Amino acid sequence: MFKYEGCGEIGSLRAIFLAQFHHLQGPMIRCQYPDDLIDKENFDLLSRFLIPKNEVQEQTITVNSNGYKISGYPTFLPDKKYPRNYLLFNLCVVCHPWSRTVQFEPFVKKLSQFFTNLEKEAAILSEDMEENSENSIKIKSILEKVFNDMNHEGKTVVTHEQNTLHLSVINLGSEPTHVGDHKVPVLVENLDEYHTEEFDLTSTKILPHIDGFNSVARIAMLSDVEVNAVRACVQNLLYHKVVELTPMFLYSNVYTTTPKLAHLFKQPEFRDDIQSYNLGGTTPSLRDLYSFICLFCHGRSLREVCHRQSPQKLGIDERKLIQYLVLKGALRRIERYPVYQGDDNDESYTWFTRGYPTDLILIKSGMSSHELELRMEEDPDIYILNR
Incomplete structure (x- = not known):
């Protein structure tokens, strides 16, 4: 079956490597296991992303190009003892181009910090950089163990002298729902709690257009981003539980109440929330809200419900109310x-x-x-x- 980025599947690691900036040779792969998955030609094409400028150090980056999906954690160590007064390296994992890689972000960060400690204690990165040097052999041995353990067990314990690191990829979360062009992403998290300046370019471009009513296709048009990229981005936001998906809002839609509605109506927080979806600040009564919601049933469109009991006269914002009820599972859209x-x-x-x-x-x-x-x-x- 054809697989694409954003399909939600997790493949095995294809390789793991340590890239460094050599003060004479420039960007280079110091050690790689298995050998030569990424050759010099391909690395040179990607090196400016894998050994990037200082502004994007100390954060996870992912590059998907030339048949490789690479996640790494570029690390910059300033010190006058180094040529050019700094040491720059990036510990990277290589996955299939369709793979979901978000689960490896903490993994590469911790492993990079482990190598930082080894460098500070034993100069394992900055000394003896030749391919068959003692330090390079030690590094490659660590990478080989990590690669094999993670692919077979999903966890590993790395030791070097007095240093020990436990690594695992356990909480992968459930695979996100397939994101269709007609689906509508709704923000369910407050973005003020996130470092939005660290979001990738696609997320930065599409987030202003996620208003709870724009479909994936419309978001792609408004943000001038290719729709496949929007789908992949929304799927990533789904994985992180930043958004949820709802159907398109149309007055021709047919909804029906679910058994969950009666249970939710017993909760004060739910009652307060639905009363907040009002027009002009006038709080609708719980009785009017319940009466309006209970009009939804098989064979009756939202347009017909609004004709029977005008939400405007009751002070109800039906657009936001229905969006909320669908997210809560109190209303279900009948697909046609x-x-x-x-x-x-x-x-x-x-x-x-x-x-x-x-x-x-x-x-x-x-x-x-x-x-x-x-x-x-x-x-x-x-x-x-x-x-």
Whole structure:
């Protein structure tokens, strides 16, 4: 099966290496295990990312290029004893280009700090840098053990003289849900608690457009970022539980309440939250809110619910309220799958023959919601599957 970046799968380590900046030779791979997975030509192409400028030291970087996905932790040690007054190295792991690598970020950071300690105690990085020197053999032995242990056991214990390091990749979390172009990411964490200046460029560009109502496809358009990159970025945010996914908000949507609603209504925090989704600061009563929410059922669209009991008159912001209820699991969107069973070979009907939900048809076909609704209502050969 074809795999792509953002598919959520975790592959094995392909290699582990220590890159350094040599004061005469420039960027170089000091040690690598297994040997020669990344040759000199490919390393030279990627070296400016793997041995970067000082502004991006002491933080995890990931590079996906030329068939390699590499995560590392560039480390800069200033000291007048070194040529050019500093030592610069990067401990890196190499994965498949489709692999999820976020679980290795603490791993490479800890291993880099381990080598920093070895350098301060025994100058293992700065002295005897030749390929077959005693220090290089020690470094390669450490990398070999880490590589084999992590691929077979998912953990390792590294020792060198008096130094011991326990490493593991245990809490990988559940694999994020597949991110479709029609899905809507909703921020569920306060970004003020994160160092947003350390976010990658794609995250920085798309985050202002994650408003809880823009789909992945629309975010790609608004941010001028390729949609595959947006999908991968959103999947990473899902893994870190910064966002959750909801369906597109349309007044033609059909929702139904779930058994969880009654349980949630007993919680004061939930009741306070739903009352906060008001218009113009007027707090709607719990009775009006409950009455409005209970109107949702199979076969009744949001538009019809709003006609029966106007949320504006009750002071309810139905957009934000529904988004919140879907995230809480109190409302469930009924997905509709139009299926064409006629004989017309018109290309537009291809969207109705492959089991696409209406949200994805809107994104892929360019039809408006009104156009799609008319097509489904007026064509007797289109049947609607609800689930």
